[in-house]
Amino acid sequence: MATVASAHDTETVALARADARAQGGRVADAMPYLPASSTPYPPAGVDKGKLTWAETVAGGNYTHQVVARGTRIRLTDVTGEACAHVLLYNVLEPWERLNVADTVKIPWQAYLTTGHPLLSGDGRVLATIVADDSGQHDAFCGTTTAAAGRAKYGDSAPQGPSPSGRELFTLAAAKHGLTGRDLPPSVSFFKGVRVAQDGSLEFTGSAGPGKSVDLLAELPLIVLIANVPHPADPRPAYTCGPLRLHAWRSVPTDPADPRLDASPEARRAYLNTAGYLAARGL
Amino acid sequence: MRSLETILDPASYADGTVLDLAGPLAGGALILDEIVPPRAPWSTVVEQGEILTIVDVGGNQSADCLLYNARDTAERYSVPDTIAWSGNIYVRTGTVLRSNEGNPLATVVANETDRQDTIGGACGKESNTLRYGHHTMSEHGCRENFLAEAAKYGMGARDLVSNLNWFMNVPVEADGTLGIVDGISGPGKRVAFRAEMDILVLVSNCPQMNNPCNDFNPTPLRMIVTAGPA
Numbered sequence: 001m002a003t004v005a006s007a008h009d010t011e012t013v014a015l016a017r018a019d020a021r022a023q024g025g026r027v028a029d030a031m032p033y034l035p036a037s038s039t040p041y042p043p044a045g046v047d048k049g050k051l052t053w054a055e056t057v058a059g060g061n062y063t064h065q066v067v068a069r070g071t072r073i074r075l076t077d078v079t080g081e082a083c084a085h086v087l088l089y090n091v092l093e094p095w096e097r098l099n100v101a102d103t104v105k106i107p108w109q110a111y112l113t114t115g116h117p118l119l120s121g122d123g124r125v126l127a128t129i130v131a132d133d134s135g136q137h138d139a140f141c142g143t144t145t146a147a148a149g150r151a152k153y154g155d156s157a158p159q160g161p162s163p164s165g166r167e168l169f170t171l172a173a174a175k176h177g178l179t180g181r182d183l184p185p186s187v188s189f190f191k192g193v194r195v196a197q198d199g200s201l202e203f204t205g206s207a208g209p210g211k212s213v214d215l216l217a218e219l220p221l222i223v224l225i226a227n228v229p230h231p232a233d234p235r236p237a238y239t240c241g242p243l244r245l246h247a248w249r250s251v252p253t254d255p256a257d258p259r260l261d262a263s264p265e266a267r268r269a270y271l272n273t274a275g276y277l278a279a280r281g282l
Numbered sequence: 283m284r285s286l287e288t289i290l291d292p293a294s295y296a297d298g299t300v301l302d303l304a305g306p307l308a309g310g311a312l313i314l315d316e317i318v319p320p321r322a323p324w325s326t327v328v329e330q331g332e333i334l335t336i337v338d339v340g341g342n343q344s345a346d347c348l349l350y351n352a353r354d355t356a357e358r359y360s361v362p363d364t365i366a367w368s369g370n371i372y373v374r375t376g377t378v379l380r381s382n383e384g385n386p387l388a389t390v391v392a393n394e395t396d397r398q399d400t401i402g403g404a405c406g407k408e409s410n411t412l413r414y415g416h417h418t419m420s421e422h423g424c425r426e427n428f429l430a431e432a433a434k435y436g437m438g439a440r441d442l443v444s445n446l447n448w449f450m451n452v453p454v455e456a457d458g459t460l461g462i463v464d465g466i467s468g469p470g471k472r473v474a475f476r477a478e479m480d481i482l483v484l485v486s487n488c489p490q491m492n493n494p495c496n497d498f499n500p501t502p503l504r505m506i507v508t509a510g511p512a
Contacts, residue, residue: 095438095439099403101402105452105461106409106412108459109458110458119412140371140401143362145382145383147383148366148367180382181440181441182440185360185444186362201366201370231362266412
């Protein structure tokens with residue numbers, strides 16, 4: 001009987017080893033690029049030697065990384081069908097994490113775009129959105145649950161065709177010692193939602209292919225990203241495209257930045273962050 | 283600790299304060315009837331089918347609220363799941379308050395204000411420094427209340443998530459501008475929700491004095507649990 005195994009000659013350890021090693025060097029549409037400078041898609045204007053993370057994340061998959069303060073992370077929606085659900089934690093004290101309510105309340109603005117700080121519940125900035133040519137993002141709907149995935153797509157399991165965001169976050173979190181208690185509401189990029197006067201939500205979808213958002217780490221962070229359809233995506237089919245990610249060494253926000261003259265709340269958040277790090281000797 | 287008599291004396295509050303204790307919004311046997319003093323935390327377990335009525339005794343007093351599956355607190359209230367399933371950012375009669383697993387924790391069965399908030403989150407010492415200045419650091423906040431009350435159940439900072447704010451008013455304008463504005467509740471206004479499973483309810487009677495979420499005049503809340511329809 002012909003099987004997949006028949007394509008492999010793995011009868012002995014030596015043959016199995018040779019077979020395994022012959023697989024190295026292959027290329028997939030979605031994969032990390034190591035070293036990061038070897039990325040086939042280097043971001044324009046960025047010194048390749050400063051790249052610290054380069055990866056393409058498949059639709060329905062996830063990634064995670066610990067990044068240094070001052071790391072600039074570019075998320076790119078390759079086909080216009082990605083939706084990057086993001087959670088951030090202070091790696092020094094991971095019970096400090098993204099607080100979506102404070103992220104919209106404190107800057108007096110619900111819609112995320114360039115200049116918006118992503119705040120923790122402890123009065124500090126975890127990251128700043130420093131570039132955005134999409135403008136289609138969401139801080140209201142979070143990610144999908146198993147219950148929502150089963151109701152909409154018939155399946156939500158990570159090993160199935162339509163993983164839910166929460167189940168992927170659970171796996172990503174576990175790889176940093178975090179559990180379900182550590183998964184607060186998330187924000188998502190590349191699929192927009194707007195609020196009508198009566199409070200109802202309108203799904204405004206994608207800004208199209210090739211759009212990017214840059215996040216600047218203001219603390220050393222655990223970054224969890226699930227690339228799954230937006231909870232309010234009305235399409236009955238599970239539709240999610242690849243998410244490209246590049247990160248490089250950059251410079252954290254200076255609390256004295258004149259841009260913050262118009263954002264006294266944000267300025268105090270950067271001051272708190274700088275004070276916290278100074279007290280720790282960082 | 284102030285006496286209940288003092289807590290329920292209008293003279294304890296800003297001039298012109300009216301206190302209306304109202305009563306339960308739902309029928310059935312009375313299971314619990316308690317007053318939460320201004321600025322204080324509170325909690326109870328409401329069993330499946332029972333109804334919790336919260337009375338805004340002094341009017342426009344934010345009751346910050348978190349819900350947990352009482353048998354497994356890793357399952358807890360989720361703002362985004364509640365919003366995504368209902369398709370609306372405001373909480374009204376009929377809104378199902380969902381967990382982080384998408385399950386119904388409770389359903390709002392009666393509501394005497396136009397809408398209730400679930401996007402404004404909780405105040406705290408640290409976030410107050412961002413919102414109003416570092417001079418506010420010595421003021422008490424809802425996050426402190428939540429941490430103190432959660433600790434009674436073995437929970438901590440990892441267990442605090444975005445919450446409900448009964449009787450708080452947070453409009454979102456067309457350009458996304460949002461914020462806490464003057465309330466639309468009043469003395470004796472109520473909201474009631476039915477537990478869809480056994481739920482642990484944490485409440486912070488909000489102590490905030492820098493925005494209108496408490497009319498700059500923190501007042502008591504009345505919490506009434508009834509058995510609900512037979």
